[in-house]
Amino acid sequence: MDKKLSDAEAALREAALDYHRAPVRGKISVTPTKPLSNQRDLSLAYSPGVAYACLAIEEDPALAAEYTSRANLVAVVTNGTAVLGLGDIGPLAGKPVMEGKGCLFKKFAGIDVFDIELAERDPDKLVDIIAALEPTLGGVNLEDIKAPECFYIERRLRERMNVPVFHDDQHGTAIISSAALLNALELVGKDIASVKLAVSGAGAAAIACLDLMVDLGVRRENVWVCDSKGLIQDQRADVLAGKLDESKMRYCQRGEGRTLADAVAGADVFLGCSAAGVLTPEMVATMASQPVILALANPEPEIRPELAKAVRPDCIIATGRSDYPNQVNNVLCFPYIFRGALDCGATKITEAMKIACVHEIAALAKAEASSEVAAAYAGKELKFGPDYLIPTPFDARLILRIAPAVAKAAAESGVATRPIADLEAYRQSLTRFVYQTGMFMRPVFNAAKARPARVVYAEGEDERVLRAVQAVLDEGLARPVLVGRPAVIAERAAQAGLRLEAGRDYEVVDPADHPRYDEYWQAYHRLMGRDGISPEAARTTVRRSHTLTSALMVRRGEADAMVCGLAGRYDSHLEHVRAAIGLKPGAKTLAAMNALPLDSGTLFLADTFVNEEPSAEQLAEIALMAAEEVRRFGLPPKVAFVSHSIFGSSARGSAQRMRAARDLFVKMAPHIECDGEMHGDAALSAEVRARYLPDSTLTGSANVLVLPNLDAANILFNVLKMTSGHGVTVGPMLLGTAAPAHILTPSATVRRVINITALAVAEAATLAVVRQATT
Ligand SMILES: NC(=O)C1=CN([C@@H]2O[C@H](COP(=O)(O)OP(=O)(O)OC[C@H]3O[C@@H](n4cnc5c(N)ncnc54)[C@H](OP(=O)(O)O)[C@@H]3O)[C@@H](O)[C@H]2O)C=CC1
Ligand SMILES: CC(=O)C(=O)O
Numbered sequence: 001m002d003k004k005l006s007d008a009e010a011a012l013r014e015a016a017l018d019y020h021r022a023p024v025r026g027k028i029s030v031t032p033t034k035p036l037s038n039q040r041d042l043s044l045a046y047s048p049g050v051a052y053a054c055l056a057i058e059e060d061p062a063l064a065a066e067y068t069s070r071a072n073l074v075a076v077v078t079n080g081t082a083v084l085g086l087g088d089i090g091p092l093a094g095k096p097v098m099e100g101k102g103c104l105f106k107k108f109a110g111i112d113v114f115d116i117e118l119a120e121r122d123p124d125k126l127v128d129i130i131a132a133l134e135p136t137l138g139g140v141n142l143e144d145i146k147a148p149e150c151f152y153i154e155r156r157l158r159e160r161m162n163v164p165v166f167h168d169d170q171h172g173t174a175i176i177s178s179a180a181l182l183n184a185l186e187l188v189g190k191d192i193a194s195v196k197l198a199v200s201g202a203g204a205a206a207i208a209c210l211d212l213m214v215d216l217g218v219r220r221e222n223v224w225v226c227d228s229k230g231l232i233q234d235q236r237a238d239v240l241a242g243k244l245d246e247s248k249m250r251y252c253q254r255g256e257g258r259t260l261a262d263a264v265a266g267a268d269v270f271l272g273c274s275a276a277g278v279l280t281p282e283m284v285a286t287m288a289s290q291p292v293i294l295a296l297a298n299p300e301p302e303i304r305p306e307l308a309k310a311v312r313p314d315c316i317i318a319t320g321r322s323d324y325p326n327q328v329n330n331v332l333c334f335p336y337i338f339r340g341a342l343d344c345g346a347t348k349i350t351e352a353m354k355i356a357c358v359h360e361i362a363a364l365a366k367a368e369a370s371s372e373v374a375a376a377y378a379g380k381e382l383k384f385g386p387d388y389l390i391p392t393p394f395d396a397r398l399i400l401r402i403a404p405a406v407a408k409a410a411a412e413s414g415v416a417t418r419p420i421a422d423l424e425a426y427r428q429s430l431t432r433f434v435y436q437t438g439m440f441m442r443p444v445f446n447a448a449k450a451r452p453a454r455v456v457y458a459e460g461e462d463e464r465v466l467r468a469v470q471a472v473l474d475e476g477l478a479r480p481v482l483v484g485r486p487a488v489i490a491e492r493a494a495q496a497g498l499r500l501e502a503g504r505d506y507e508v509v510d511p512a513d514h515p516r517y518d519e520y521w522q523a524y525h526r527l528m529g530r531d532g533i534s535p536e537a538a539r540t541t542v543r544r545s546h547t548l549t550s551a552l553m554v555r556r557g558e559a560d561a562m563v564c565g566l567a568g569r570y571d572s573h574l575e576h577v578r579a580a581i582g583l584k585p586g587a588k589t590l591a592a593m594n595a596l597p598l599d600s601g602t603l604f605l606a607d608t609f610v611n612e613e614p615s616a617e618q619l620a621e622i623a624l625m626a627a628e629e630v631r632r633f634g635l636p637p638k639v640a641f642v643s644h645s646i647f648g649s650s651a652r653g654s655a656q657r658m659r660a661a662r663d664l665f666v667k668m669a670p671h672i673e674c675d676g677e678m679h680g681d682a683a684l685s686a687e688v689r690a691r692y693l694p695d696s697t698l699t700g701s702a703n704v705l706v707l708p709n710l711d712a713a714n715i716l717f718n719v720l721k722m723t724s725g726h727g728v729t730v731g732p733m734l735l736g737t738a739a740p741a742h743i744l745t746p747s748a749t750v751r752r753v754i755n756i757t758a759l760a761v762a763e764a765a766t767l768a769v770v771r772q773a774t775t
């Protein structure tokens, strides 16, 4: 990497390398799905029991879908010849991309992936190798294999293999960009049959996009394509010599033009699947009115949106990047087209299945944003328009709409070996994937970024806080205020190699030399004078407690939110927060909740830190606060009051308390799904629950567990943290305060500080909106 990186690029590079390296190397692993803990399990999983599964499959190969994980297993295969827009960097260097696709398949659609990087360039040999993998696989996703070989390889594999073969760079890109094109043309009121397209790139992605766009109505004679040698036209030497690949010849034009600039002049649409920066602002200036620009090269597009908009404010532009509106990226398609194809046992992916995806994606952008999507992209205008041409990758409805449409089209195309009879029931069953994306902090981050707030950190000298503050600034999440000694903060930041500069990046409040110290202790004394705190005690406490200083700042409106608790006892922080910030209007109690992102979905546990033996009334209130907080993550809360008892099986006091809490909660929040009291397993499994009570008022798996007391909640949280969830947790989140205030624990990691900051800022944004509405 010779290029000098900007600070932001250097920070991204460092964060990305760290992400790939730690806490474990790489991004995916293979996990057994069956228990293997005793001799009997061993005899079932392996010899002798396994032989029965083998023999059954020998007799009926279709049973491989029953007795193995094949039907849910896709190979992401590359030879590394066209990795993103990085080019021919080889199969080993391409591995992070393939692992990444594996993560996306799993997170977005529950599909298992083997990433397979092959050191083979010969197309026929590649075909032989991949075809020989058929017994292993439910499908093949070809990735980053360059044109023109990719066309031949895919065609041969489709002929030879009886499982779906899909070159994502071709068809995934074609599907999304066609959906974006249809919607953009609708917005500018142009007819697809008469628009002129200028295209940069004539490789896998570009040619497939064009083929699909032509199927959708673009006229071939209106398409002008450039590759790395310029405009493809009949006077070019390679054309005259008959050396141009057939895939390019399909788009060869007759005419005088030579360059991309010639092609772009007067074009209604630019499609780029080529290389960074090839479309200049000067070229954009020559395009027709209201030009549509799909600049899809990754990671750097053919032109950045701000450059295009500077010369043509009337343009509609999409890129492959997530940091601009209109991300045209094949991730909107490949997890879901495979989900639908695998679930109906499709042997191929047909044109009808692809077209079904195009129409579902285009239609989804025009459907009203669901509450989950609105939460995920809080602060952004998600109404169909120039900046919202296609759905966002975190739109939970993608799987719900695309997979059934694909399965239906597969059946109609005659390629479904297990056609799905009840598509509505199938659609319902897909909701299980929606809320387990594992990216569950995303809505909170988006809400925070939309309205960054001032966050005061009580432990401003702590290196974890400083590292978190750097990330918070890089992400544009908050304006940090650090409580601590300015010199110590500056020195520790420098030692940690951070780019923080006092004044520019953060504000410091030095408790030993604070101009508003008198106002602070007097404010504290006014609050606590009748609770045994003398003026002298108020002076000393404010001087000593950074948490109290932070809480007073929030109370006085000098900060919007606070984070503390990285050192010292939870309860002493809580005491200061309670005194200075207090309860929000209508609240009677504070409570703490922790979130654990598990493979099966995110689980929220309450009350993990505050109320030792909550009453039924308190438990109901805790449940309500917890449910409201869960919505912030874009998740519909499902509350279970858990106990040693299930639906009246025990008459002990704690069981009765949980039952009463459930009844109170139903009255307080009839719109929120809940039930109880119930065992922990019943909370997570409708099947277990149904054994006791078939008409439970809870469906599926609960995501909010309200526990009977502090011990139970805290112990369960810590055990789960250590045994699952990859050690990642969010919280404790303090619920019920008049302004956002969160008390972490001494074991908090940098990531936890960042996450809680995002949450505090998102909460502050909501509070600001509520205040605005009520004043
Ligand atoms: N946003 C998205 O979802 C996706 C984006 N892409 C992006 O599209 C790009 C191409 O990928 P892919 O089709 O798989 O790769 P290929 O290697 O198959 O094709 C690359 C094409 O770009 C052309 N090209 C390279 N440099 C230039 C240039 N300076 N001017 C004009 N054309 C040029 C090549 O020309 P020649 O034929 O003469 O070599 C070739 O036709 C990459 O940047 C990739 O990241 C790809 C898939 C999905
Ligand atoms: C997104 C993708 O597949 C690519 O850029 O190659």
Ligand SMILES: [Mg+2]
Residues within 6 Å of the ligand: 084, 143, 144, 168, 169
């Ligand atoms: Mg790719």
